[in-house]
Amino acid sequence: MTATLRHAGYVLGENPVTAFAFTLFFLFVLCAALGPALAPYDPLASDTAKALTGPSPAHWFGTDQLGRDIFSRIVVATRLDLGIAMTAVALAFGIGALAGLAAGYYGGWIDRIVGRAVDTIMAFPLFVLAMGIVAELGNSVANIVYATAIINLPIYARLARAEANVRRSAGFVDAARLCGNSEARIVFGQLLPNILPLMMVQVSLTLGFAILNAAGLSFIGLGVRPPTAEWGIMVAEGASFIVSGEWWVAFFPGVVLMAAVFCFNLMGDGLRDIVDPLRRT
Amino acid sequence: MTSDRPLLAVDGLRKLYPVGKHRIWGRGAAPSLLHAVDGVSFTIGRGETVGLVGESGCGKTTIVRLIARLLDASHGSICFDGLEIGKIPARHFGLAPPRAQIQMVFQDATDSLNPRFTAFRAIADPLLRLRRLSGTALRARVEEVARLTGLPPELLSRFPHQLSGGQKARVGIARAIAVEPRLLILDEPTSALDVSVQVVILRLLQDLKRQLDLSYLFVSHDLNVVRLLCNRILVMYLGHIVESGPADRVFAAPAHPYTQALLSAVPKPGFAGGRSTRIGLPGEPRSPIDPAPHICPLYGRCGRATEKCMVDMPALRAIAAGQFAACHYPITDPAAEPQPLAVNEPSAEDDYRDLALGQRGQNP
């Protein structure tokens, strides 16, 4: 464990971009964890007298059309957005990787079934599929999570399947059999650790997609309902004010959204470097 | 007397693979079968090193996997120390008691080590699964085995990509001997190593055999190494054992034409005359798919063949003390001229059939 931490320190030290991404991620997690405690104002408190005031020392990011402090809303929304994204990705990764591993290792009818399921999902434009699922099941955070998880599942399944397929004929699999490992142990104990590094990169990319997905759904009204603070809704609400010059209502949530996706993408390589022992010298 | 019983007795072993496209309807004739191993019988005694040589397609890899119980045979029996292990299906063998007694050192140490496991974890794997060791007992045994194979203990925390070729080979050997096997299968253990490292590893294998009272099945394409390490050798061709006997005798006086050709192809350092004394095998190997059971596998390439070789499959017969060859006209005198022959090239049909069934040609 300490070796891993030391190696993590080395990786972060070597690559400032990765270090920056991890710091940013840490800040986001802090925001999500502490949420309301960090917000200077109540995100739901409306004060129409102060509606649509620009950025000022009192309101760093300005106020929206109902006089709510945008900065506070953004901070509180972090918990929701990050929560949705991480839960969805955890689900997609968990189910997808397992299905893909089994399909790649055992082949046969497992492979065929998983393959057809994945093909079915991928036959749809993924965002449209998410829209359809949420529209059918109803607007709720849980449904957004399920929809996002489903549309991100195929990537993991295909990745895991391809990797398992390549490695199942590797010498160490036979060696593991000679050591008395059962097939299940080989799949989870020997193969899974090998495909994990590649999946790590995919996880970070998918986190970005998931956030964009949740925000996109909210943008078109199929996601979280107002007055809940969520980055996508805030951008949607602020969009109508750009033309009339109140740019800050949409701008700041948009920038934070962008920063989050950016941060996750940058983290991907760093994560892989930490997790993959082949990178250690 | 149990001490007279051979450690491993293989009898009539056959492994057949169906080839050809699946038909969803039209269940006409039975599918064609590729005879990877076609009736192989041999024994390995206690403390013996038996060499298994042959070229690609001869079936030695399949035999190795059958004996290591990674694969199930189609016919025949595998008897280990009196126990019929061939009857235990391969997928259940991991839990069977004899699992620890038969272990294997793989050809490519890099490929046979999990890239995500440290050397320690790799060596500990069989101890965890088969001996249920843990904690200090586990650590002690791993370090003991590492010492036996000449692996410095500080290397145990390294990953395979941080180790040299020779060190990886030692890890592979350490893992194989950790559970105190009786039979060690060595599948080309030094072919990926430089000459200087090879000497060290071969010496190590020799020492371990004495110290731990092991028997070896040594599979190699390098006849020079086989000659140095093995008591007895088995020569395989197209799924059959064509010759067997004490290593010295077979090398000095090969009885089977294939063995003779094989030996003449080995270049000798310092000797330039190999080409002039070369005994070649013209043509290509016969197809291993649905081979005619009454034709000698070498027929068509053999300079000593006659009509008899086409109608009567030769069985392994004693030539001299301990030496057996499956040939109607064995070379009892290496200087004798080959008999007049009617060499039939395998028909073009064999070739076409290979391509039609999607088989890669076995041709040199």
Place this chain on the structure above:
Amino acid sequence: MIGNSNTVPLLAVEDLGIEFRTRSGTVRAVDGIGFELCRGKTMALVGESGSGKSVTAYAIMGILDAAARITSGQIVFGGLALLQAGEKAIAEIRGRELAIIFQNPRTALNPIRPVGKQIADVLLRHGNVTAAQAPGRAIEMLAKVRIPDPERRARSYPFELSGGMCQRVMIAMALACAPQLLIADEPTTGLDITTQAVIMDLIAELAASQNMATLLITHDLGLASEYCDHIAVMHAGHIVETAPMEALFAAPHHPYTAKLIAATPGGAPSLDALVAIPGALPDLRRADLPPCRYSERCERAAPDCFDRPLRRRSVGDDRRVACHFPL
């Protein structure tokens, strides 16, 4: 201008040095090596992995990796200084006068082109054939390397052929324009013993019939003995000894050569007679490498070996040794 004399060497390498820039430092892969090869002769560059033999071959062909830098020396082929010649001049002779066959034949061939077409490509680029004549000549080349049923095989893809057949195709491609020098980089690694013999015999026969010089890169002393007149032994980027084959085995002059011969299973009567080579290859990234790169492993090393500059010396008939205290 390619000379035709039999006395002037066809290929002369002199004081060649090659470095590789890598993330972990500069690897001095080859340092001050030199040898000559005359028309129609065969020579082996023998060494273990990391000795620099393949790098030398690639340098001669001009196909070194982009990270490589030639730091010193000269390669003269048929009167042409290869290192100074322009890309155009090299491209003209490469494939026509100078040919190479590689280690893993199946990966060295284009997997999506029939082999007949690949041979025809070489002929069209370098030979004086028209597009109409090329396919026929390609089939002739396949027959020359004794591939059975050449008309049909010319339409095959590499994955349909066995390793030995792919190597024959490579030989056909290399010899299509009757080059003066063939470099064979471990051409039989991975092939069966009988296939190896057949392929090497084929190369030897074709080389003899065309009076073609052969440079064989190999780690196998047995192979080098059987097919080459001269052997150059390489260690850690140096050529430690060059000698005619029989003389080398009868009386090696360099300690490494002697150890290498003693470690080769082919010649030893028993396992106990084999001798391990002590030590390991020095790390070629070090800045403080001694002038003799074998000195740290050598039992005969004297203080001189670690600082006195090393020069190749002639010792007897057509032999050279790079050692201060040869055997």
